[in-house]
Every structure is written in structure tokens, then in C-alpha cells.
Amino acid sequence: xxxxxxxxxMVIEALADQGVKxxxxxxxxxxxxxxxxxxxxxxxxxxxxxxxxxxxHAAEGYARSTGKVGCVLVTSGPGATNAVTGLTxxxxxxxxxxxxxxxxxxxxxxxxxxxxxxTVGITRPCTKHNYLVKRIEDLPRVLHEAFHIASSGRPxxxxxxxxxxxxxxxxxxxxxxxxQHKGYQPKLKGDMEKIKAAIELMARAKRPLFYTGGGIINSxxxxxxxxxxxxxxxxxxxxxxxMGLGAFPAxxxxxxxxxGMHGTLExxxxxxDCDVMICIGARFxxxxxxxxxxxxPGSKKIxxxxxxxxxxxxxxxxxxxxxxCAHVLEDMVRLWRxxxxxxxxxxxxxxxxxxxxWRGRKSLAYRSSSDIIKPQYAIQRLYELTKDRDTYITTExxxxxxxxxxxxxxQEPNRWMTxxxxxxxxxxxxxxxxxxxxxxxSLVIDIAGEASVLMTMQEMSTAAQYKLxxxxxxxxxxxxxxxxxWQELLHGGRYAESYTHSLPDFVMLAEAxxxxxxxxxxxxxxxxxxxxxxxxxKPVIFDCMVDQNENCFPMIPSGRAHNEMILGDAAExxxxxxxxxxxxxx
Amino acid sequence: xxxxxxxxxxxxxxxxxxEAHTLSVLVDNEPGVLARVIGLFSGRGYNIDSLxxxxxxxxxxxxxxxxxxxxxxxxxxxIKNQLDRLVPIHRVVDMTTSGRAIERELAMVKVKGxxxxxxxxxxxxxxxxxxxxxxxxxxxxxxxxxKSDKIEQFVALMLPLGLVEVSRTGIAAIMRGPEGM
Numbered sequence: 001x002x003x004x005x006x007x008x009x010m011v012i013e014a015l016a017d018q019g020v021k022x023x024x025x026x027x028x029x030x031x032x033x034x035x036x037x038x039x040x041x042x043x044x045x046x047x048x049x050x051x052x053x054x055x056x057h058a059a060e061g062y063a064r065s066t067g068k069v070g071c072v073l074v075t076s077g078p079g080a081t082n083a084v085t086g087l088t089x090x091x092x093x094x095x096x097x098x099x100x101x102x103x104x105x106x107x108x109x110x111x112x113x114x115x116x117x118x119t120v121g122i123t124r125p126c127t128k129h130n131y132l133v134k135r136i137e138d139l140p141r142v143l144h145e146a147f148h149i150a151s152s153g154r155p156x157x158x159x160x161x162x163x164x165x166x167x168x169x170x171x172x173x174x175x176x177x178x179x180q181h182k183g184y185q186p187k188l189k190g191d192m193e194k195i196k197a198a199i200e201l202m203a204r205a206k207r208p209l210f211y212t213g214g215g216i217i218n219s220x221x222x223x224x225x226x227x228x229x230x231x232x233x234x235x236x237x238x239x240x241x242x243m244g245l246g247a248f249p250a251x252x253x254x255x256x257x258x259x260g261m262h263g264t265l266e267x268x269x270x271x272x273d274c275d276v277m278i279c280i281g282a283r284f285x286x287x288x289x290x291x292x293x294x295x296x297p298g299s300k301k302i303x304x305x306x307x308x309x310x311x312x313x314x315x316x317x318x319x320x321x322x323x324x325c326a327h328v329l330e331d332m333v334r335l336w337r338x339x340x341x342x343x344x345x346x347x348x349x350x351x352x353x354x355x356x357x358w359r360g361r362k363s364l365a366y367r368s369s370s371d372i373i374k375p376q377y378a379i380q381r382l383y384e385l386t387k388d389r390d391t392y393i394t395t396e397x398x399x400x401x402x403x404x405x406x407x408x409x410x411q412e413p414n415r416w417m418t419x420x421x422x423x424x425x426x427x428x429x430x431x432x433x434x435x436x437x438x439x440x441x442s443l444v445i446d447i448a449g450e451a452s453v454l455m456t457m458q459e460m461s462t463a464a465q466y467k468l469x470x471x472x473x474x475x476x477x478x479x480x481x482x483x484x485x486w487q488e489l490l491h492g493g494r495y496a497e498s499y500t501h502s503l504p505d506f507v508m509l510a511e512a513x514x515x516x517x518x519x520x521x522x523x524x525x526x527x528x529x530x531x532x533x534x535x536x537x538k539p540v541i542f543d544c545m546v547d548q549n550e551n552c553f554p555m556i557p558s559g560r561a562h563n564e565m566i567l568g569d570a571a572e573x574x575x576x577x578x579x580x581x582x583x584x585x586x
Numbered sequence: 587x588x589x590x591x592x593x594x595x596x597x598x599x600x601x602x603x604x605e606a607h608t609l610s611v612l613v614d615n616e617p618g619v620l621a622r623v624i625g626l627f628s629g630r631g632y633n634i635d636s637l638x639x640x641x642x643x644x645x646x647x648x649x650x651x652x653x654x655x656x657x658x659x660x661x662x663x664x665i666k667n668q669l670d671r672l673v674p675i676h677r678v679v680d681m682t683t684s685g686r687a688i689e690r691e692l693a694m695v696k697v698k699g700x701x702x703x704x705x706x707x708x709x710x711x712x713x714x715x716x717x718x719x720x721x722x723x724x725x726x727x728x729x730x731x732x733k734s735d736k737i738e739q740f741v742a743l744m745l746p747l748g749l750v751e752v753s754r755t756g757i758a759a760i761m762r763g764p765e766g767m
Contacts, residue, residue, distance in 0.1 A: 124622060125629050129673040132617070149673060183614060183676040309667035312660060 028075025030102030056086020061431030077115030092421025128156030153186030190323030214243030215281020246410035265363035294561030396452030426455030699748030
């Protein structure tokens with residue numbers, strides 16, 4: 001059944017038909033007809049952000065915490081260019097986003113009209129796909145296709161650029177129906193022969209491990225459940241990337257913690273020494289592998305990924321399975337249950353003994369203090385005081401992000417929103433806005449650094465407008481902490497421009513935004529202050545003054561391999577730990 | 587194994603040798619599709635040695651892009667997978683690994699000269715089965731079709747005889763036998 005309506009009305013109709021409840025956006029000349037259509041309806045609620053980058057990050061938080069597509073509406077020109085950072089972030093972390101951009105009328109395209117930019121040209125490399133709709137007849141199909149492409153296969157952002165005259169034009173709207181895009185058909189089921197080969201490798205392993213990533217989260221709750229089942233069945237150890245935290249419960253004894261540059265000693269050593277690596281939904285990113293030629297030299301590698309281009313991109317694998325994590329895991333679990341091969345229990349016990357030895361080094365240990373708040377301690381207390389609640393965590397980018405990943409323990413998927421691939425400072429605050437909107441009754445905390453959070457601080461205003469009681473927990477060390485740490489490591493302690501003079505008074509800033517401000521300077525006050533933060537039914541900025549000189553350990557220094565980590569206790573040897581080549585390369 | 591590296595960023599796998607591959611890419615004939623392909627190559631640092639694009643089936647809105655690229659086997663594999671990821675791309679076929687591809691190119695070669703040079707140019711053109719498609723009293727334009735090395739050889743021979751300019755189509759490729767792509 002189709003109905004005649006304007007292009008602008010089609011946009012709203014399509015959003016509603018796709019089950020969209022909220023859209024994050026910012027109006028402007030070239031999207032006014034769509035805003036007019038929003039004004040006239042109740043189905044889709046518009047959330048007015050304060051900057052278009054914030055709109056995309058909010059949509060990312062919304063998407064990541066719900067598994068749904070996040071939606072964005074921005075105007076032409078600066079509206080579109082401001083969204084580019086968010087779109088790139090969503091592309092790198094495979095977050096499903098549909099971003100509708102206004103465009104100048106078709107007859108003005110290419111004329112350098114006011115607020116014109118080549119949106120499809122600019123966003124081509126930072127989206128999964130994009131469209132410029134030049135005929136009203138194409139609009140309904142394109143809108144539905146955009147949702148399909150954003151959410152299926154390896155998810156990602158899709159831009160639909162709609163010129164203003166198309167928004168005014170009238171045409172026939174049709175509902176989404178199952179359609180088969182000729183060229184775009186993501187493969188969900190893995191090749192059974194390869195899955196069999198993988199199971200056989202796994203069964204004969206003496207030192208196996210699971211290395212999982214964000215693909216498990218994207219694949220949905222079923223993938224996490226199946227992963228848990230397979231890990232339990234096999235008794236193998238498991239680690240995960242930053243993006244994959246929560247897919248496997250951190251409280252489980254088989255969990256080794258996060259791996260990679262700031263991963264635990266046990267996870268990285270196990271990666272280096274394993275003989276069979278089962279990588280599911282991760283992509284051998286450079287923060288994970290460290291030095292490539294020394295990456296897990298003795299292992300057979302199994303790689304499950306829905307994106308064929310991820311397989312053999314950085315690391316050559318022995319069994320590459322193209323498919324959706326949940327689908328492949330289902331087959332793996334079934335095969336494992338029915339397979340007659342019995343794993344080598346003795347070898348596995350020895351392997352666990354070795355892992356326990358590494359675990360015994362307590363690589364996350366830090367020197368505690370009774371008069372200054374250690375950032376790790378702050379996260380630990382935050383975790384202890386919020387773990388029994390319905391809590392969602394977002395972060396900015398930097399030291400605080402790594403400490404959050406190390407010290408905040410996730411038991412469930414979709415509870416952890418962070419910018420992994422692009423490393424976008426300023427992600428966490430708007431993402432928290434999106435998460436809180438999707439989960440109004442939950443506790444949503446942005447674990448932040450004072451430098452990152454200032455990049456998108458204006459979204460406090462959004463939080464205040466929609467009465468979203470997000471908690472911004474700032475680990476304030478007055479430095480861009482990770483930059484400072486690298487300068488200490490690599491540049492002789494010359495802290496060029498990494499110290500921020502004239503920081504705002506965050507308590508007053510919170511109040512200026514009609515939120516609530518808390519400052520905490522002593523470890524003894526921390527618990528009380530965190531409880532106060534949780535109880536305030538308003539957006540809160542928590543200014544947690546922490547040790548300015550604390551570094552984030554353990555760390556795989558530049559140019560080193562997994563088995564050459566430096567631990568916190570070795571901090572005084574930092575200078576020697578980095579090779580000359582390493583200084584140049586990273 | 588992987589190439590030696592001293593960085594957290596992966597370096598180019600230099601252990602493997604580069605090789606040239608001809609890829610046939612079947613795409614939807616829609617605006618921007620070529621930009622997507624070219625943008626992918628420039629954005630990810632791949633080479634394009636030759637590129638031809640033309641609509642092949644008007645009714646189905648399909649175009650065929652033939653790309654000659656060079657890279658290590660791992661990079662060639664990446665290129666194919668990255669191309670396959672683009673939404674308007676239907677199929678990517680590596681004509682080189684198939685071993686059953688025919689590759690042809692067309693060139694128009696302008697030669698200016700008088701007397702002996704002019705006669706020699708004509709004689710060579712005849713030997714290469716190049717056709718004269720334009721002539722003045724002091725110039726010829728030859729049309730020559732064939733494999734790229736044949737065209738290069740012809741152009742090299744024309745150089746001392748008064749070569750003015752060359753316009754080449756780039757490589758078009760098709761598979762031998764009854765099956766389509």
C-alpha cells in the first residue's frame with residue numbers, strides 16, 4: 001500500500017516504519033521541511049543537540065547500548081561537515097547509524113550555494129555507504145535501504161543526502177519490504193568445512209585461547225551467550241579487545257582481562273605463547289598485535305569475521321571463516337558437543353598453571369595512597385559502588401579510558417560504550433546522552449578526562465534540556481594524560497602543550513548548565529561523593545582530582561612484542577624500555 | 587610469516603614480491619560508483635596501473651570496470667575484499683589468477699613525418715595490423731589493437747619516426763570459454 005506525501009513526510013514515515021523512536025539532530029536551512037514534518041507528528045521524538053558531532057556520538061551510544069540503528073538529522077554544509085568525526089568514529093567501530101543530511105536544492109548543487117558542500121564526496125570514505133537522492137521516486141527505497149545496510153553485515157554509518165526541493169516534492173511512499181539488494185548480500189553462515197577444520201584445531205590444542213572483539217557485541221545477545229557456552233564447554237582461557245568487553249563476564253575465572261597495549265600481562269603473554277588462537281569478531285588491530293613479526297609466533301590462528309577484508313589484512317591466519325559471529329558460534333558449539341575428539345586435559349591444566357603464574361604477577365597493581373586519589377582507585381570505587389545497579393559506562397579517550405577498561409568489570413554486553421578505532425576525545429559525554437535516552441531509568445556514567453570532556457561539553461545543555469541525569473565522572477589530572485605519559489616515555493619528559501592552564505571550575509560549570517557539581521580531592525571522601533553523585537537526579541559533573549603523575553600500566557612499549565610488556569613496578573626503567581625505532585614509528 | 591616491524595602500526599608486507607593483477611569489477615551503473623572505487627584505491631594506498639570503465643548492459647544498469655593493479659598477494663587479496671565490500675559492486679573477478687583471461691587494449695597513435703620516415707611508419711603499421719584512421723600529407727593516425735606489450739612495441743618503433751602522441755584505452759579483459767562472469 002502506498003500513499004502520496006512530501007519527501008520530508010516520507011523521511012518521518014520511513015523512520016517510524018523502521019521503528020525509530022528518537023532522532024538526534026540540529027536544524028538548519030536545508031532541512032527545514034523535514035523539521036516541519038517533525039513538528040507535525042508524535043511518532044519520532046527529536047533530540048536537539050548542541051553540535052552535530054554530538055548528535056552522531058549520541059546516536060552511537062544509543063545504538064551501542066540497544067543494538068538498534070542510531071539516527072541523526074543535520075543540515076547541509078557545516079551540519080554535514082561537523083558530523084564527519086562522528087561518522088568516521090561509527091565506521092571504525094562498526095556502529096549502525098543512519099544520518100540524514102539536508103542539501104541545497106538540486107538545481108543549485110555544484111554552484112557553491114550558501115551552506116553547500118559535497119556531502120556525498122566528503123562522507124564517502126567515512127561511511128559504509130551514502131546516497132544523494134535526486135528523484136523523489138527513489139527516496140522511500142533509499143531510506144529503507146539505508147537502514148538495511150547500516151544494520152546488516154558489518155554495521156556502519158549510512159548517509160542519505162536529501163536536497164531541499166526533494167523534501168518538498170510529492171511522491172508515493174511505500175513501506176519497507178524484504179528486498180534483496182543485488183550487489184549487497186552479507187554472508188551470515190560460515191563455511192562448514194572451515195568450521196570443522198577450526199573445531200579440529202581447537203580440540204587438538206595444548207595452549208589455546210579465545211581472543212574476541214566488538215563483532216560479538218554487534219552480533220547481538222545470542223552471540224555473547226553462545227560464546228559463553230563455547231568457552232565453558234572447552235575450558236579455554238579468554239581475552240578480549242577494548243570493543244569486546246562485556247561479551248564474556250569479567251567475574252568468570254576463565255576471563256584473563258583485556259589484551260593489547262594496556263592489556264593484562266596474562267592476556268598478552270597467553271597471546272604470545274598460545275598454540276591455537278581462536279579470534280572471533282576482532283580484527284588484529286595494531287593496538288592489539290604490537291610488533292607484527294613477533295606477534296604470537298607459534299600459533300595456528302582461526303579468525304571468524306563477517307567482513308572478508310578483515311581476514312588476512314594484518315595477520316595471516318590458518319583458518320579464516322567469513323560469517324556472523326552468532327551463526328558461526330552456533331555451529332561451533334554444536335560441532336564441539338558432537339565431536340568425538342577429547343581435548344588434552346593434562347596440557348590444558350599445565351597451560352592454566354602457566355596463566356595463573358602470570359596472573360600472580362598482578363600486572364594491574366598500583367601504589368595506593370591515603371592522601372591523593374589514584375585514578376585506578378577512583379575507578380575501583382566507582383565500580384564497587386555501581387556494580388549492583390543497572391549501569392552503563394561510556395568513556396572519552398585517553399588514560400581514563402584504559403583505566404576504565406582495566407578496573408571497571410563488565411558482566412554483560414552493550415554496557416560499555418567507548419571510541420576504540422578512531423579514538424575520539426569528546427565521545428563519552430554525547431554518547432552518555434544517547435544511552436540515557438534509551439535507558440531512562442538506568443545509571444549512565446561517562447568516565448572522562450578533563451581534556452576530552454571539554455571537547456563536547458556543550459552537550460551538558462542537551463542533558464539538562466531533556467532531564468537526562470547522566471554522570472560525568474572526570475578523572476582530573478590537568479593533563480592530557482596519555483599524551484603526557486607518551487611524552488614522558490618517548491620525548492624526555494618535555495611536556496609540550498599537554499598541560500591545561502585555566503581549566504574551568506567544573507563544579508561551577510555544572511551549575512552553569514543547570515546540573516549538579518561535585519568536587520572530590522581526598523581518597524577518604526570518595527565513597528561518600530560517589531554515592532551523592534548516584535543519588536542526584538540531574539546531570540552531574542564529578543570533578544575527581546587525581547594524581548597528576550600516574551601512568552597507565554601495564555604497557556607494551558613502542559616496537560615491542562607481547563612478551564616484552566612493562567609493568568607498573570618497572571616504571572623507573574621506562575626510558576630504556578623503548579627502542580630508538582619505536583620512538584620514530586609511533 | 588609477517589614482515590619485520592618496529593612499530594605498533596603494521597608496515598607493508600615487504601617479504602612478498604609485487605605482482606600485477608587484472609581485476610574485472612561488475613558494478614551498478616550509478617553516479618559516484620567510479621569515485622567509490624578510485625577513492626578506495628587512493629585512500630588505502632593501492633596502485634592503479636590501468637583503468638577502463640564502460641556500461642555493458644544498459645537494461646540492467648551494469649558497468650564493467652577493469653583495473654590493472656600491482657601489489658603483494660596479500661595486498662591483492664585485500665583489494666578484492668575491499669572492493670567486494672562496496673555496496674554497488676556485484677562481483678570482483680581476478681582475471682590473472684583465473685589464467686583464462688584475454689586482455690586487449692586499443693591505442694591511437696599519431697605520427698608526423700615526410701619521405702622515408704612516412705613510408706617506414708606505414709610499412710610497420712601494416713606489419714602490426716594497425717589501421718590508418720586519419721591522414722594528412724604530413725601525418726597519420728594509426729589505430730592498433732592488441733595486448734599491451736604489442737602496443738608498447740609499436741609505439742616504441744614510431745618514436746624515431748615522428749611520434750606526436752598516443753591515446754590508449756587501457757585494458758579490457760574477458761574470460762575464455764562459454765561462461766559469463
